[in-house]
Amino acid sequence: MSPPKTAGSTWLATYDGELWPVVLCRDELAPKPFIDSRSSPNAVPAVLLGKRIYIWVNENYLQAFDPSKDYLEGLPNFLASLNVETYRHNKDIQRSHLRRKAFIEDAIHFNDDAWWKNYIESNRAARHLDRKLSGKRRPHNASTDDDIQIVSSRNSKSSSLGPEKRRKLPNARAGMNSGQLPTPGPTPIKIRSSQSIAIDANDARVDDDLSDNEDFLVHQSKIKSDPFVQDSSDSEDDEDSKEQQLLATRERNKKRVKDKAPTYNDLTIFVGEEHTPFSVKTDAVQHKCDFLWERKQYTDDLKLHINLCEETQAKIQAKEFEPVWQYLTRREFTPRIIDSDSGQKLEKVFMEEQKDDAAMKIIQVYVTASKIHFEALQLLCVNKLRVLYPLSSSTLLIVATMSEMAEKWDCDAETEMKGWLVDHVAERFMTLIGRESIALHRLLSEHEDLRESVFERLPMHKDGRMRGEDRI
Incomplete structure (x- = not known):
């Protein structure tokens, strides 16, 4: 007798003509736009393991999952000799890799739907953090949720999850169809002849999200450039022309x-x-x-x-350099600190979104100032961050991550910045675990000194402290 098909249980469903493990979900835990797309009474929300996205399955055709059975028999392992370009252009290799990941990494832990909801939301927040750190913005026509794939669940055993039955939510993208990595680079500067300092801050770049399923390629490639983008280098003539334009501008x-x-x-x-x-x-x-x-x-x-x-x-x-120039000429940079009846605040910074934007600019100025060992400017940045306290969870982790990117040259400003960050992170530690667990884990695992300082600053109640550390 088959076990009941309850939410949180792991089953097998046919996806692209092959069996994949899925975790059945409660309606209230799946994204509302996804739930609103239900097409039949038999459609059940589920997380497709491996890809780690929400899909619809037909409960009538689910098969029991047996962890002792080898569902990957005969499936070649491409990871040992994986080539990034080959992966990009070969959908079969992509699917095989993710299906292997579904069985040998995801399904054997039997995590329930609440666990996967937290994982997907935390990972989405981590991707958002990566986009902010790289200075990228998403295209206007991009999905607001990359973790949703709407798949028909009609009464057909062979095609209950077939690709020919897929349809997307408006403005949604399916699975890992788009996987460009952020490619940091300087923003082109446009010189206006009427000004002695001509900086165009309106130049914007866009890129798609990095799917969690493609994280391994980042480590595999060991490069900072985008491994999914075809080589589109210009011809020698174009390069010569650009060099001439650059020399002329100089x-x-x-x-x-x-x-x-x-x-x-x-x-x-x-x-x-x-x-x-x-x-x-x-x-x-x-x-x-x-x-x-x-x-x-x-x-x-x-x-x-x-x-x-x-x-x-x-x-x-x-x-x-523009904020550095502002400080050299005015002893300030925007947004300025001003006094008010309730204390100091930043000029024209009122709403949470404005606070986040201001914090992002300030930490970028801090990093720039560290490159030229400009301690007075670094200290001003720390003071402005104190005025903005408290920051939102995601912005706090971005600020902490970017502060670690600053050049360390043993100045008092570094001590002030670290002390403020440690206090702020320690105070909001449990909130960060609940809302930004993946991003917090990444930050503390990559920066041992910061991790030790945060743990030392946590409340001294041993049980509470250990619960926090264990969850990291």
């Missing part, structure tokens, strides 16, 4: 400085591959940033200047 920027009437106490800082000029007062650099001051030079044509673009230690693009 010459225009230098000419603008050369043609400018000399002014007492002026200094020009050239930044980025286009050698974008930033004009500041000599005193501001001399008394605020030793790193920059030590790199000053003088020529008859450019007068007193700093070629920051030639610094291998401080690879900074013009867009990144």
